[in-house]
Amino acid sequence: MRLFAAVLPPPAAADELAEAAAKLKPLPGTEDLRWTLRESWHFTLAFMSEVPDETLPELSTRLERAAHRTAPFPLSLQGSGHFGDRALWAGAAGDVDTLRLLAQRADAAARKSGITMEEHRHYRPHLTLARGHGEPPLRPYVDALADFAGEEWTVAELSLVRSNLPRSGVPGERPRYEVVGRWPLGGAG
Known part of the structure; x- marks a missing residue:
């Protein structure tokens, strides 16, 4: 199964971002972008690609420790x-x-579970809003969101998410994400 560790924004934060993103829709070229679905928004901490079922228990134990x-x-x-x-x-x-530290810990948990991970790269926290193919240029969208600042929340859990890739072959179909594990961060409920 395709898995990744993530931090999921709470509904109130997603509401704020959805409102800001809706203001981008009148910009030229939006119909040429593939907009991500709100329910799929997340900060990826460690992408694990294909993980054998028998690895899941050890991975879960190690992610729980990291959390x-x-x-x-x-x-x-x-x-x-x-x-x-x-x-x-x-x-x-x-x-x-601390988000970067949690990403490092999630990556280490996967590696120690025997999962082959990509080379270490500088972690750049981001939540993907849309994907393009070179047209339209994304700079106008970046400029339109430059002043966006949502309300602060407390990250209190680490999630393990399964990515179910589209299989129907229908153009524009997107992956479906399913949370398969959640662990409270130290000191959280």
């Missing part, structure tokens, strides 16, 4: 950016250092 070792921390959605002209994203503000 327990990380104190709850403040986070908010803020600003935007893009990866070339292929992905438009919302950024993070607050205790981004």
Whole structure:
């Protein structure tokens, strides 16, 4: 199964971002972008790709430890950016250092469980809003969201999410995400 560790924004934060993103729809070229679904919004911490079923118990134990070792921390959605002209994203503000630490711990948990991970790269927290194919340019969307600043919330759990890829072959169909594990951060309920 395809898995990734993530921090999921709470409904109130998603509401704020949805309202800001809705203001982008009148911009030229929005119909050429594949907008992500609100229910799929997340900050990926560690992408594990295909994980054998028999690895899941050890991975879960190690992710639980990683969560327990990380104190709850403040986070908010803020600003935007893009990866070339292929992905438009919302950024993070607050205790981004602890978010990065949690990402490192989730990556280490996967590696120690025997999962082959990509090379370590500098972690850039982002929540993908839309995907493009070079047209339209994403800079106008980034500029329109530059001043976006959502309310702060407390990140209190680490989630393990299964990505169910589209199988129907219907153009525009998106992956479906299913939370398969949740662990409270140290000191959280």
